[in-house]
Amino acid sequence: AQSVTQPDIHITVSEGASLELRCNYSYGATPYLFWYVQSPGQGLQLLLKYFSGDTLVQGIKGFEAEFKRSQSSFNLRKPSVHWSDAAEYFCAVGLPASKIIFGSGTRLSIRP
Amino acid sequence: DARVTQTPRHKVTEMGQEVTMRCQPILGHNTVFWYRQTMMQGLELLAYFRNRAPLDDSGMPKDRFSAEMPDATLATLKIQPSEPRDSAVYFCASGLTQGRPTEAFFGQGTRLTVV
Numbered sequence: 550a551q552s553v554t555q556p557d558i559h560i561t562v563s564e565g566a567s568l569e570l571r572c573n574y575s576y577g578a579t580p581y582l583f584w585y586v587q588s589p590g591q592g593l594q595l596l597l598k599y600f601s602g603d604t605l606v607q608g609i610k611g612f613e614a615e616f617k618r619s620q621s622s623f624n625l626r627k628p629s630v631h632w633s634d635a636a637e638y639f640c641a642v643g644l645p646a647s648k649i650i651f652g653s654g655t656r657l658s659i660r661p
Numbered sequence: 662d663a664r665v666t667q668t669p670r671h672k673v674t675e676m677g678q679e680v681t682m683r684c685q686p687i688l689g690h691n692t693v694f695w696y697r698q699t700m701m702q703g704l705e706l707l708a709y710f711r712n713r714a715p716l717d718d719s720g721m722p723k724d725r726f727s728a729e730m731p732d733a734t735l736a737t738l739k740i741q742p743s744e745p746r747d748s749a750v751y752f753c754a755s756g757l758t759q760g761r762p763t764e765a766f767f768g769q770g771t772r773l774t775v776v
Contacts, residue, residue, distance in 0.1 A: 583764055592665075592768050593767040594767070595764050595766070639704065643762025644762060645762070646711070647716075647756065647758045648706065648709065648716075648762075649694065649706070649765055650706060651696075651706075652703075654704075
């Protein structure tokens with residue numbers, strides 16, 4: 550069955566430090582992959598997406614993600630985090646007929 | 662600035678009452694999703710529509726939940742009768758599907774509390 554796994558429930562990093570959030574998917578065909586961010590009390594906002602082509606994709610707010618087929622991973626990275634990046638981050642996979650399923654999320658806290 | 666609009670933003674109701682949540686998708690989008698978010702279960706896909714037709718509602722408890730799209734500008738999610746375990750944030754999202762999976766644009770959600 551198709552699934553998305555985000556192994557880290559909560560991560561704390563210092564402001565200015567680099568960030569990597571992990572995402573693994575289970576899907577037999579070429580996946581369509583997304584990262585979303587959710588601030589408290591808000592809906593989800595798309596950070597970036599991968600459909601095909603270059604496996605390193607750039608998104609908004611300085612985020613990037615790399616698709617690695619051999620590892621079934623789509624990890625999110627940012628070279629230097631800001632206090633405003635504190636939020637919940639969701640990885641998602643798009644399936645045929647446009648069904649989208651989400652991982653359980655990773656909560657990011659920023660240490661001053 | 663195109664956005665998905667959900668009403669109401671907050672709803673408190675008593676157990677057994679009917680609850681209706683409404684969603685106005687982004688104009689021109691042909692795919693509408695309903696998700697439920699809880700601490701325990703995370704984001705669950707309840708149902709989704711393409712061109713107003715339901716494609717998959719397997720995530721929805723059929724005995725009490727129903728989802729419809731009366732027209733292209735309105736999607737509704739009804740719970741009747743409501744139960745305390747239905748307390749959650751319900752998100753509507755829309756997207757434009759053109760031959761491949763679409764990204765979903767989310768509304769602000771309806772926070773439902775059933776007492």
